Amino acid sequence: MSARPLPSATLAAQGVDAAGVHTFLDALEAAPDIEPHSLMIMRHGHLVASGWWAPYTPDRLHLLYSVSKSFTATAAGFALDEGLIGLDDPVISYFPEFEADITDPRSRAMRVRHVASMASGHDAETYDRAHALDREDLVRGFLLLPPDREPGTVFAYNQPATYTLGAIVQRVTGQSLTGYLRPRLLDPLGVGEVAWLADRSGRELGFSGLHGTTDVIARLGQLYLREGAWEGKRLLSPEWVAEATRAHIPTAGAMGDQDRSDWDRGYGFKFWQSRHGYRGDGAYGQFCLVLPEHDAVIATTAATEEMQQLLDLVWEHLLPAFEDGPLPGRSDADTALRERLAGLALPPAAGSPVPPARPQDWSGAQFTPYGGVCADQPRLTAVEVTAAADGRLLGLTEDGHRLDLRIGEDGWTVAEEPLPVAVSGGWTDTDTLAVDVQFLETPHRLTVTCSLPDRTFTARWHTTPLHGPRLLSMRAPRVSV
Known part of the structure; x- marks a missing residue:
C-alpha cells in the first residue's frame, strides 16, 4: 500500500527562500546533539522541500512517539462528529464494568474533554502507578487512582489519559484506531502503510507507538491547517479542529524549570501550542508543526534530547524563509537545494571492516x-x-x-x-x-x-x-x- 504523491511545487513559486532552508540545514547538521532523520516543508498546500538523511528513506516507517496522540485525538474527533462520544460524557460511562470499583468522586467526575486535554486532575504522570493497580487493563488502573485535584483544573502530561481516550474510541467503534482511521483519514489523505503498537489486551496504545512515514505527519498537519478539509472535501468538522488546536489548560512550568518556552504555551486536545502555531510533538524530535500565519506545515523526524533547540532552529532559520509572494529568478537556488536534499546522509561511524592486525x-x-x-x-x-x-x-x-x-x-x-x-x-x-x-x-x-x-x-x-x-x-x- 503506497501513498499518493502530494502536490508539489518549487520553493520560489510558493514564496520560500531556498537560502533560508540551506541555513537551517547548516545549523541542524552542525548541532552536536541533534541527529536529523527527515524534513518535509509544505507551503500553500504544496510540498516544496523534502529530504531524508541516509540510511533513512522516504518510504520507511518511523516510530512517531507522541505524535501518535494527535492521531488518537483525530480519531476522537471523527467519533464526536459521528455522535459516538460526547466531550462532556463521564469517562466511567464508557466502562460500565468498572462502575462498582470506581468510587472516588473526582475519578467519577472525569469527562472525555479532561482526558483529551491532559487535565484529568492528576498532578503528575500516572502510568507506573496505574499499571501497578491493574496490570491487565490500564483504563481501570487509571480510574482507580484518585485525581489529586478536580478534573479540568491542572495539567499533567499523563500517558493513561490518552490511552483512555483511545480506549473509548476503540470501544464505541468496535475497531482498532488504525482500523477506524483507515477509511476516514488515512485513505482520503492518500496515506500508505502505518502500524500501531498494541498492549496485551489488543488495544492500540493511543499515547505512543504509531509507526508512519514523515509523509503521514505532513498530511495530518495539512488537514488541520485546512481546518479539516482535504482536496476540497470535508473530513473533520472545523469546530473539532478549532477545539483541538486551542489551549484548554495552562502548561507553564509543567515540564520542568529549564527554558522550555514551546512547552509553556498551553495544551489542546493532543496538540501543543507553540510560539508559532501549534504542533503534534513526539519524543526525540518527531514534530508536526502547523503554522497558520505562514500557511505552512513542517514535519520532522530526528533523534535528539534537545527538542527545544530543534524548534529554536526552525523559528530562527525557516520562518524568515517564508515570504509573502512568489520569488522570481530563483530557479538555480531551488535546484541547488533540491540536489542537497537528495544527498543528505548521516555520517557513518569510523572503522575498518577487518582488524588492522592479528x-x-x-x-x-x-x-x-x-x-x-x-x-x-x-x-x-x-x-x-x-x-x-x-x-x-x-x-x-x-x-x-x-x-x-x-x-x-x-x-x-x-x-x-x-x-x-x-x-x-x-x-x-x-x-x-x-x-x-x-x-x-x-x-x-x-x-x-x-x-x-x-x-x-x-x-x-x-x-x-x-x-x-x-x-x-x-x-x-x-x-x-
Missing part, C-alpha cells in the same frame, strides 16, 4: 558485559565476532536470542531481516571494535564497543527507547491496516 585473535572472539548489564541499556549477555562469507558478523545475544549484524565496508550496511537496521563502524585499532547500529524504524542508535584485551563489551543507546530496549522489538508491528 585477525586470528578476533575470529570467534567472545565478549561479556563490562561492569554487568545495565537496566537502561540493552540486556545483552554476550557478543561474538565470527567470520562469514561476505565479511564478519557481530552477534549480539539478548534474552537467549541472537542478532547477527554484518560489518560491511565504508558507509552504512542495511539489512531488512530479522529487523530493519543499518550498521557502520569497525575496527578503530588492533584491540577495539566499535559498531553503530541504527534501528531504521525508530529514532534509536546503539553503539557496541568490544575490547579484545579484557574480552568485554559496552552497549550504549544514544537515545533510550521508551517502549523497552529489547533489540528484536525495535521495529514496527507487522500487523497493519
